[in-house]
Each structure stands twice: as structure tokens, then as C-alpha cells.
Amino acid sequence: MAEEHSGRPPRDTLEAPSHGPSATPSRGPFATACRAFRRDRTGMAALAVVVFCALLAAAAPLVTALYGKDPTSHYGQQTPGLLNAEGLPVLPNGGISADHWFGIEPGLGRDVFAQLVYGMRTSLLVALASVAVIAVVGVVLGVTVGYLSGLADRAFTFVCNALLGFPTLLLLLALSPVIQTRFVGPGENEPAWMQFTSLVLVFSAFGWVPLAMVLRTSVRALREREFVEAARAVGASRRHVVLRELLPNVWAPVLVHVTLAVPGIVTAEAALSFLGVGINEPVPDWGRMISRGSEVFYDDPTYMVFPGAAILVFVLAFNLLGDAVRDALDPRIAR
Numbered sequence: 001m002a003e004e005h006s007g008r009p010p011r012d013t014l015e016a017p018s019h020g021p022s023a024t025p026s027r028g029p030f031a032t033a034c035r036a037f038r039r040d041r042t043g044m045a046a047l048a049v050v051v052f053c054a055l056l057a058a059a060a061p062l063v064t065a066l067y068g069k070d071p072t073s074h075y076g077q078q079t080p081g082l083l084n085a086e087g088l089p090v091l092p093n094g095g096i097s098a099d100h101w102f103g104i105e106p107g108l109g110r111d112v113f114a115q116l117v118y119g120m121r122t123s124l125l126v127a128l129a130s131v132a133v134i135a136v137v138g139v140v141l142g143v144t145v146g147y148l149s150g151l152a153d154r155a156f157t158f159v160c161n162a163l164l165g166f167p168t169l170l171l172l173l174a175l176s177p178v179i180q181t182r183f184v185g186p187g188e189n190e191p192a193w194m195q196f197t198s199l200v201l202v203f204s205a206f207g208w209v210p211l212a213m214v215l216r217t218s219v220r221a222l223r224e225r226e227f228v229e230a231a232r233a234v235g236a237s238r239r240h241v242v243l244r245e246l247l248p249n250v251w252a253p254v255l256v257h258v259t260l261a262v263p264g265i266v267t268a269e270a271a272l273s274f275l276g277v278g279i280n281e282p283v284p285d286w287g288r289m290i291s292r293g294s295e296v297f298y299d300d301p302t303y304m305v306f307p308g309a310a311i312l313v314f315v316l317a318f319n320l321l322g323d324a325v326r327d328a329l330d331p332r333i334a335r
Helices: 028-037 041-058 060-067 114-147 151-164 168-183 192-222 224-231 238-249 251-275 286-295 301-330
Strands: none
Touching: 028 041, 028 301, 041 060, 041 114, 041 301, 060 114, 060 168, 114 151, 114 192, 114 238, 114 251, 114 286, 114 301, 151 192, 151 224, 168 192, 168 251, 192 238, 192 251, 238 251, 251 286, 286 301
């Protein structure tokens, strides 16, 4: 009777704590994307390859020190019996041996494995520096123009169309001799930092356009959403709306674009070095190794196999990683 008049429900009617699916805390978009990515075996394998390549490139001095070789010494010329009179490796398969795991370079006799490791370092430095600049410029311009619209949007569209129609490869081919004649004295070699800077600036000057255009379109759709209108209604400044309301909602396309842009820059840099206007000697580079391999392919086909396979694995892993990231961030795909 006491329980009937106490104002409290009977003990047997008290709700038991729920342990079902409804009690599970809701996941945020980032946690949901990470969970979807972990279920993608191809994406996880690609991520493992990318991380391995990054660690190998970052630890290139340590790896070559433990290996006992460096990428610049002419071992074939210093050690008798490694190269014949024509400058080709004496041992079969490009001179592969216990001392030189991937053989030696025809002519100069440099170690191929050491060159591959440092060549990976070169490609990653150019690609990551370029992608960092592309991401910053693309995000700032894309989000700002997408929010402002009007005259800024028309000017932005005109500039993007002009840059998209510009022959980037021709600019890179023409820029190298210009820099050489204007900033490097006669008989001097172009410094390595100048070569890196030139490539990064050119890749960045044209690479930000696709990202900025994607973000512009996304922001134009987001600025009419209820949460943006609510922020304006309470008197939020434009800076607050852009930084706190719009920018956190466009990180997904930025991440996908950055992941897919790295292999594109790696192949472009290798192609320029193959043509002789990228990274010059003595800095190791994959494109220049392939160029040298094409010259001696009939006499020593093994030398081209290793840089070609390295670029193939590297680019394929990044492309598969980018596809996996895009699928994980796509809300239309079932989790």
C-alpha cells in the first residue's frame, strides 16, 4: 500500500537498463569512415604498402648505412671485375650479387638498391611538398569563393578555366632552361634546392584548381543549409561561418583529393626527369633511372625493371588507398 500512494511506480514496473543496439552511442562521421576503411582489405593492404614506402624513404640514410652502400659512389669503376670494357655488368642479371642486391648501374657502376631508396625519398619530398601547398591554397580559395559568390565567383571561374587550359608540361619543359640561364652561372650545376623549389611551385600553381573547384561547389550547396542559416541568425561573423560551420564539413573531399594527387605528382616528376628537366644529377631519381635503363635496355634489361616496378607498386598502392578512402567517406555506400 505504501508503494501505491508514495508517488513512485512499483518496483516491477521500473525500466531495466537497456543493453540493446539502441544503447550504443552514435558514431561520428570520422569514426564511421574509419570503421568502413578497416573493413576494406584492399585499402588496408595499400595503406601498409604506403606506410612502408614512407618509412623506407624517411630512413633512407639509415637503410643505406646498414646496407653498406651509398647512391653516389661508382662501385663498378672502383672495384675491378664488376664492369666489362663496354661498361656493362659482368655478373648476370645486371650484376646482382650478395654485395649489390639489385645490381649496379651500367656505365658509372652505382648501386641500384641505394639509388632506388633515395629515389623514393626524392619523389615523396616533391609530391608531399606540392600536395601540402595545393591543399592549403585549394581549401582557402575554394571555401572562400564558394561562400562569397558574386563577383569573386566569376573571377575565380575565369582564372580556373585559364589555368586548366594552360599546357603545364610545356611550362615545365620551358622553365628549366630559363632558371638555368637566369639564376645559375655558366658552367655551374643547378642546386638541388632550386630544382625542388621549381617543381613544387609549378605543380602547386596548377594543382590547386581541381580541389578548389570541388570545394567551391560543395560550399555553395552547404551555405543554404539550416545550420549555416542558424549561425547567421544569431549574428555569427563570416569568419566564424567559414571556419566553424563550413570548413569542418568539406574535409572529406580534401582528404580524397590529397590521397589521389600524390601518385599523379610522382609520375609527373618521374616523366620530367625522364625528359631531362626534372631532378638532375647527382640526386637519385626514378625517372632518370628509367631514362638510363632505356638506353641500355637491349644489353642490360634488368636495370630498367627495378625503377619501373618501384613506380608501379608505389603509384598503384596510392591509387588503391585513394579509392578506399573515397569509398569509406561516401555516405551513400552501406556501412
